[in-house]
Amino acid sequence: MKQVDNIPAMSEAALVEVLSSSLYPGAEKNSVVMVLAYCQAAHLDPMLKPVHIVPIWNSKTKKMQDTVMPGIGLYRIQAARTGQYAGISDPEYGPEVTAKLSGVDVTYPEWCRVTVKRQMSNGLVAEFTANERWLENYATASRDSAAPNAMWKRRSFAQLAKCAEAQALRKAFPEVGSAPTADEMEGKAFEEAARDISPQPQIQSEADALPAYSDDLLAENIVKWQPLIDSSRTSPEHLIATISSKYTLNPEQIERITNLKALDGDAV
Template sequence: MSNELVINNEQLEQRGIDVSTWSALKNSIYPGAKDESVMMAVDYCRARQLDPLMKPVHLVPMSVKDAKTGRNEWRDVVMPGVGLYRIQADRSGNYAGSSEPVFGPLIEREFTGGVRVSFPEWCKYSVFKRMGDGKIVEFISKEYWIENYATAGRDTDAPNQMWKKRPYAQLAKCCEAQALRKAWPEIGQQPTAEEMEGKMLDITEVNEREIQHPQSRAVTSAAGMNNLINSRPSSQSDAETRDLADMLASFTAKMSEAKSIEELDLLFNGGMWPDGKKRPGAQQAFTGDDLAKAQDVYNLRREEMSDVPI
């Protein structure tokens, strides 16, 4: 018996999606993807007020490994494309352009199975940001091909087809994404689809579980949040589940937009906000499984903000 979820009309209506839009998403934007994966991308876009038809995020098939069990399985993971970071930088109103990528010397190397590949040693990319005083500041990223490329499989160190075919373009996209994250940390620190395509994702803190009910799915801001929210079963009735799903959707959206660890703490623990008003947090709003879901999202976002890539 298949565990694949089938999206029904009620779920589409809840998200304001008509049949023609859903058809376009399924057949043109994300052809071949499972219904649940496409809806995961839609929920991601809703949380960040993005148009899913513009494909700002990608569904990247990844081998997800649970470090506790050592098991691997393939699943679709929602990840932003470098195009989304460009959009967000432009929306900030202080994006002042970028430079052409600069590449290091060409290197030729032999990988597993006698595969020989030529690639640039490194790439340097600059983006420019207009500061509050009008001064334009350059943010530079330098990335090495050997540290970024994706392998063709777990049993080989040879690059996959994309990294063999387009070694310059792939490295340039990774380098640009890093530069944009450095200049605009508020756009998020999640790796882009270009950086993660073909790589394996290790889950060390959360056990993998089957998705139980489509009603329990919450709007999330990152692929990790989607997995965390969906990995926990729900014990409430359908009506209660829908209400709590809406509350969790609001919570995860706010967590994704939080710009500091202090704000994350206030959203989860509650307390006195900078405007002088005392507000409850997730700990006061949720109980049981739903509190555990909120806790997972809080821990993930706090870890992301505490471990910003350089």
């Protein structure tokens, strides 16, 4: 460790104790050691907390695993160090959407757009824009729920803005790396793409199967399913497969569900 002025450098064990009690309270000592190793390898000051310890669900080991990940602040620092960082736009948001996810009422922006500027070697300023959708980024409260966790529910706009900014910084400054930030991965899992967290239609018991899919009630369900399909959280084919796994749908009912189409919204 370096010595600053006349203050002797801390031992690694002492620094781990300081980090554990201040910047990473409650974290396992081994995880804090990983933070220290990360910072040393990247020549970062660990006291600035450039990285975070994020518990990530590992689908192979079936348990949570502490993972050291860069924070959005580190991306900003690295972009500034290039001497070519020319600013960032205020986040732009799409329309607010209100939906019920696993019984929880949630209001969130449909998308967020952020632009990062970089001054190129020829003097021109290039703009790099990233557009991120809330439904593709938010973290769920648990493995078996489609409801957002507390942070994504309380700060739905700010959390999405961080994800959009991180993506824009990666596009503008590819040398900062390609790893996702802690804000993007909090509450998620390795091999997340393989997990389907789409809200499922409420299926009644076997005894109520036929009444549940009479013409009148089917029409009512279609009204409820349309927003799910419009937001790309599910599809007519997925609905049919889910329902058909338990109940028998006649051809007319299958056709009516198949005819549900997502709205052609403006490209963002």
